[in-house]
Amino acid sequence: MSLFLSSFPSAVAHASLFIQNSSVTACCIVLMLVFSYKTDIEHIWHGWLTVLCYAVVIILADIANLASTALTITIQKDWIVVITGENRSHLAGMNATVRRMDQIINIFAPLSVGQVMTWASNVVGCGFILGWNLVSLLVEFIFLSKVYQMVPQLAIKPQQPIGEHYIERQLELLNVQGNFQLNTEVRAHMVRRMLRICTDGWKSYYRQSVFLAGLGLAFLYTTVLGFDCITTGYAYTQGISGSLLSLLMAVSAISGLMGTFLFTRLRRHYGLMVTGIISSCLHVCCLMLCVFSVFAPGSPFDLGIFSVLMGVNSSINMGELEQSQVHLYPPHRNMNQPILPDRSSIHWTNNTVLLENIHTGDHPDSYISIILLFLGVILARIGLWSFDLTVTQLLQENIPESERGVVNGVQSSMNYLMDLVHFIMVILAPQPQQFGLLVIISTLFVIAGHTMYFSYTRKYKAMEKE
Template sequence: MILNNHHKLYLSHALTSWVDRSFEFASYLLISKIYTSSLLQSSVYGLTTTLAALVLSNQIGNWINILSRLNTYRVTLLVQKISIVVSTVLFYYLFVLNTNNNDGNVKDSSRTLHGSSNGLYAVIIVLGCTLKLSFIGNSIAIEKDWAFIISEGHLEVLLPTMRRIDLVCKTVSPIFVGFLLAAPSHLIATIVICAWTTVSAVVEYILVSQIHNDVPALHSRTPYTPPTPTTSATPTESEHQEQEEEASAPVSLREYIHHKTFLITLSVGMLYINVLSFGGTMTSYLTMIGYSNSLLGIMKAVAGIMGVAGTYAQPLLSKRIGNVRTGLWSIWQLSLTLSLVLIAIANKAHDTPTTTSVLLFGGVAASRLGLWMFDLAESLILQEYTSSSHITSITGWQYSMCNLFDLLQYVLTIVWSDPAIFVVPASISVGVVVAAAGVYTGFVWKDRGHLLHHIKLK
């Protein structure tokens, strides 16, 4: 079977997503196993990595515009895989070190062990920063630039498929990691993750190199214009020069704030102040209150299935009411379902364990439907409303916006790090998500002049 460029891109994206989602879930599980009494350590890890992304995301977007496409991919791939392999080894050593310390099986003094533990954890945090930055660079390059060129500007099929691949990896990898970490020895998990990461890096590089060789448009750094009947196939030298100058001019913060997509990206960013997902913070919280790794893996898989369903529902709904109004319906669905999760946490002491678990896991899973519908609708709107010469820079600013609000999520759980008062950051999260829905509603009103439209769903 010969793979075309779309299939090669899908396979490469699947490998990247699998490794990243597996390590993301494993890292927070390991942190919660090593530091069992507080959310502080997992919050510091998330805070620091997000801060790095906040400060440098826009620079990464601009850097992608300067470096050749293949070299951009090479650098991000290499940094990403090395960061995962080294972090996995250090996590294993840190786990062994803390286990031996707790069991009294080492001769070192407590102070020496504590210093070694903190030093290793500091290195893991630094590697987490490089991993996050390389993943951002890879995502911007592949999803916003390469995909647009490979599809010749027609992202209606390619982008939803890539979203589904990402969600399938989110769905299956936590189950795999949950059972992997349940093994008697964490050495097995370390070997498997490191080996898979290495093999994945080789296959990904081969696939993307083949795509680069097959698509001549990827060889040039000039902004890509999809071919049309009225578009010249060979731009003149002066047109090339103008395109290169336009490509090298990044979008300033002032221009970004006044861009017509600003309110959309603001609403997306606000969704990141949300501890009520199966991200690192809530995974640590649920582990601390007694849920098993395997159960969390399964529940995260259910939530992922709902997200996959969202990627199928979004195109169907968009055909009826358009991307803008699809985004409106989906973000309000997200707000309502997260309210159920808040109710479960607030009434945990009074409701039965079954009622709490149904509301908690059911609410989070249902919210993934709205979240991924909104995410896909927003991506298509951003691509539609932004010129190809500005898309990577605008996306860089959006990543910075998202990381700013993601940073505040970790601030919440640093200030309220006791799992017993998790209801406080949970309440703030729901309030901000509702506010994000209000911001997006404002964009719809400004863009369309109305909120509801008389179109019957058939």
């Protein structure tokens, strides 16, 4: 995906926008059909048509996410740099403004859709998303075209540094000699050349002066300390209601907005490097509250469950395991139940569906643990977003224009890879009693990421002295 970002900025932006909105539109249509004819669909092919529909929805969502990533890299990592030119203060302000817009939209857009689904139906909600998606496609396409026309520098093809041949290799893939009769040898040659291009991209990422800063940012993605489905599920097991979680997510978004304002002020007074150091320290200090919550009263943390699940201690039977899971109520449903409960019980947030009538866990003996956990998560957003903006601007300022698309594409791949690691962690430790271990491991990953940034700043200062 990232291979063509540096070469064809306008084509990538418009194509990504079209693919993203088309995928979302198709996904809405499939979901509308599933919601409207669910009973009939479940009896076709012994229920396999339902599975096929779910698979299509997931594939379309992945395609939309991939196109969204390409569009984000093009606009937020490339176009913004070209538009602001050499004015670093303007670049910092524009980065912060874009991030604030993202935070605000992530609050109000899903809530507006949730209101439609709550008071109307899931079908009407999907129709609302479909219509809004088509309108936004037209508006975004016009705005992108206007910006591209107003800034002539965006149309200038970046000059390649000596020794780099990304564009030529890409064109060679598209202009294979012959009369479209590709034999096995030619196909193997194309595969080797594509692998070489990918390898060159990773090598280019590694050669960048800001490599450690970017890798440190990627390490922050390996964490359960955020308002995702994992932390939300754990909160349910601790007796936290969906309405309270919605409020906490809104407060978390406000905390993220505060981080963008903190970034601009710190950078103005202390510079970009020091801003990253202060943001890192603030982030880690706030996450210490989450670590304290693991050992605070009311925490279900119990490493003894590992011996139960692995069968190490034969004297403990499954009956004792069930008794120890006083906070866990796994959902049960069959194929004839609806995908979601009655629409009156649904609350929609920026990234999670909260169910009002879901069976939450028994109330713990103390709420000190869960309070410390969410207090740490919410306050940590201030330092997190400030640090994210710091590394983002470092990447924008220090990556050569000809390699900007490739390197930012690799950076996004690293972010997704580290995000995948945290899901693997949850698979290996899925019980609420094990969540405390995930909190500790997540904090260690965050500390490792910030340590990489400190190493980068130390290396940068050493280079300045020379």
